[in-house]
Amino acid sequence: MPLTSYFEEIKVWTEETLHRLVPHAHTHPARLHEAMRYSLFAGGKRLRPMLAAAACDAVGGNRDTVAPFAAALEMIHTYTLIHDDLPALDDDELRRGRPTCHVRFDEATAILAGDGLLTMAAQFLTKADLYPGVDPAVLLRVATETLFAIGSQGTIGGQVVDIEMENKAPDLAALEYIHTHKTGTLIVASVRGGALLAGSDDDRLEALTEYARAIGLAFQIVDDILDETGDAAALGKTPGVDKALGKLTYPAAIGMDESKKLAARLADRAIGSLAPFGATGSRLADIARYIVARSF
Amino acid sequence: MPLTSYFEEIKVWTEETLHRLVPHAHTHPARLHEAMRYSLFAGGKRLRPMLAAAACDAVGGNRDTVAPFAAALEMIHTYTLIHDDLPALDDDELRRGRPTCHVRFDEATAILAGDGLLTMAAQFLTKADLYPGVDPAVLLRVATETLFAIGSQGTIGGQVVDIEMENKAPDLAALEYIHTHKTGTLIVASVRGGALLAGSDDDRLEALTEYARAIGLAFQIVDDILDETGDAAALGKTPGVDKALGKLTYPAAIGMDESKKLAARLADRAIGSLAPFGATGSRLADIARYIVARSF
Numbered sequence: 258m259p260l261t262s263y264f265e266e267i268k269v270w271t272e273e274t275l276h277r278l279v280p281h282a283h284t285h286p287a288r289l290h291e292a293m294r295y296s297l298f299a300g301g302k303r304l305r306p307m308l309a310a311a312a313c314d315a316v317g318g319n320r321d322t323v324a325p326f327a328a329a330l331e332m333i334h335t336y337t338l339i340h341d342d343l344p345a346l347d348d349d350e351l352r353r354g355r356p357t358c359h360v361r362f363d364e365a366t367a368i369l370a371g372d373g374l375l376t377m378a379a380q381f382l383t384k385a386d387l388y389p390g391v392d393p394a395v396l397l398r399v400a401t402e403t404l405f406a407i408g409s410q411g412t413i414g415g416q417v418v419d420i421e422m423e424n425k426a427p428d429l430a431a432l433e434y435i436h437t438h439k440t441g442t443l444i445v446a447s448v449r450g451g452a453l454l455a456g457s458d459d460d461r462l463e464a465l466t467e468y469a470r471a472i473g474l475a476f477q478i479v480d481d482i483l484d485e486t487g488d489a490a491a492l493g494k495t496p497g498v499d500k501a502l503g504k505l506t507y508p509a510a511i512g513m514d515e516s517k518k519l520a521a522r523l524a525d526r527a528i529g530s531l532a533p534f535g536a537t538g539s540r541l542a543d544i545a546r547y548i549v550a551r552s553f
Numbered sequence: 554m555p556l557t558s559y560f561e562e563i564k565v566w567t568e569e570t571l572h573r574l575v576p577h578a579h580t581h582p583a584r585l586h587e588a589m590r591y592s593l594f595a596g597g598k599r600l601r602p603m604l605a606a607a608a609c610d611a612v613g614g615n616r617d618t619v620a621p622f623a624a625a626l627e628m629i630h631t632y633t634l635i636h637d638d639l640p641a642l643d644d645d646e647l648r649r650g651r652p653t654c655h656v657r658f659d660e661a662t663a664i665l666a667g668d669g670l671l672t673m674a675a676q677f678l679t680k681a682d683l684y685p686g687v688d689p690a691v692l693l694r695v696a697t698e699t700l701f702a703i704g705s706q707g708t709i710g711g712q713v714v715d716i717e718m719e720n721k722a723p724d725l726a727a728l729e730y731i732h733t734h735k736t737g738t739l740i741v742a743s744v745r746g747g748a749l750l751a752g753s754d755d756d757r758l759e760a761l762t763e764y765a766r767a768i769g770l771a772f773q774i775v776d777d778i779l780d781e782t783g784d785a786a787a788l789g790k791t792p793g794v795d796k797a798l799g800k801l802t803y804p805a806a807i808g809m810d811e812s813k814k815l816a817a818r819l820a821d822r823a824i825g826s827l828a829p830f831g832a833t834g835s836r837l838a839d840i841a842r843y844i845v846a847r848s849f
Contacts, residue, residue: 345660364641373705379675393689409669
């Protein structure tokens with residue numbers, strides 16, 4: 258199967274799971290569920306579900322076992338986008354070519370839709386009957402790890418430092434903190450959760466964690482590069498926004514050429530850490546290459 | 554032990570647990586953790602932890618088993634207050650006599666501190682090593698129930714309808730929906746979670762659920778009454794706010810006398826459902842009486 262078909266297959270699988278698990282738009286209160294679904298089904302690469310599925314494939318697990326987890330990851334990602342776009346934060350009016358949630362609905366609804374998606378994600382991380390055959394202790398471990406990854410010392414922490422550093426001089430340590438926390442921790446949790454639910458042993462889990470750390474940072478560096486080079490289609494949002502907000506970026510901190518080289522080195526490192534998997538790790542390797550040569 | 558000592562004991566127990574589990578205010582990023590702690594330690598009755606502890610006592614459990622759950626309930630309650638107070642929602646500047654989180658810090662920090670508390674609560678609901686001796690399947694059940702109670706068809710749903718109904722004609726069905734969802738579902742989850750973690754059987758759980766539903770609604774009716782009668786000390790927030798916002802309240806919908814009678818009837822019903830517990834249910838009965846005669 259070519260890589261694009263694999264991507265498409267996972268996208269369909271993720272969206273089917275979301276449609277099955279998330280309440281219909283007319284569920285009371287309808288405005289809230291409509292807003293949650295508006296942002297959840299706004300397109301997007303479904304990168305985190307893809308990583309969870311590919312990690313599950315790499316350890317030879319049953320992908321059905323990972324489906325609710327993959328849906329929860331996408332709900333978490335969507336909630337962070339809704340809250341980051343709010344006027345008090347990045348004040349973005351467009352996301353994937355459509356009005357952002359607070360523009361399409363209103364600010365109160367957007368705040369509560371984000372809260373609703375985060376809460377529902379946590380539900381899907383813990384709802385045992387969605388995970389037949391999974392040891393409850395493993396499910397608890399995956400839930401705790403994922404929730405720690407997106408907490409005040411994870412994604413939210415990264416977002417806070419990102420705001421604090423706006424219009425400050427480039428500081429590579431702060432930039433690394435922002436990038437590893439704002440996107441990195443959830444990417445690591447996506448890969449680890451997929452592997453754990455599929456029954457991974459500790460050695461393979463460790464190798465996959467190395468992989469995920471490398472691609473997590475590479476992903477964010479490429480995001481910075483695309484913001485600078487202005488490729489709106491590849492970026493999925495308005496380019497130049499980070500620069501306009503005076504955000505710290507890799508090209509600003511270490512230059513464009515060095516940023517590109519660093520992203521390529523990280524992809525190589527990620528692929529290297531997949532050695533123990535042989536052919537079963539090939540999809541994860543494809544994803545690492547794709548992230549650096551991002552055109553999706 | 555007199556009731557006030559019992560309340561004080563639970564308050565100390567809750568706050569000790571929170572101090573132990575929540576990162577210090579200087580944990581990076583410090584501004585975020587400072588904001589989370591600012592709102593978490595702003596006083597408050599700690600009603601939900603009290604209900605969890607009293608339910609645990611009623612079924613003869615070990616209160617240590619319930620401590621992290623009780624802390625999570627208080628983090629959830631605090632997150633809902635922070636987000637409800639935001640300018641886009643109720644736009645409150647004072648909470649328990651102190652500036653609200655977005656006034657003391659800023660709006661972005663308040664949104665993210667709320668997100669951080671919700672996420673951390675979900676972590677504490679699932680972190681197995683905090684619950685030695687508890688069956689992982691029971692812990693998952695408590696987590697899922699609690700998260701459903703505060704989701705888009707629970708607390709958040711109630712908040713959305715509350716906003717939608719501002720300045721509309723009194724509508725008893727909408728009012729009941731708001732009250733049972735905005736506060737009721739979390740009160741029910743507090744009692745049920747405390748009982749389940751303490752090893753309750755289904756019969757006792759059912760009786761406690763009846764109890765919790767009745768006091769949950771009574772609590773909110775008393776809140777409406779206090780908002781009207783203007784007892785700021787008992788209410789813990791500025792009285793008259795609901796009226797000024799044109800919110801639906803029980804006194805507006807059915808009159809002040811009927812509201813008081815209904816609250817008293819609900820307390821009686823709650824106490825009646827404790828019959829199977831005999832003396833071990835006495836604290837829960839005390840709490841029901843206290844809610845209606847609220848002076849704390």
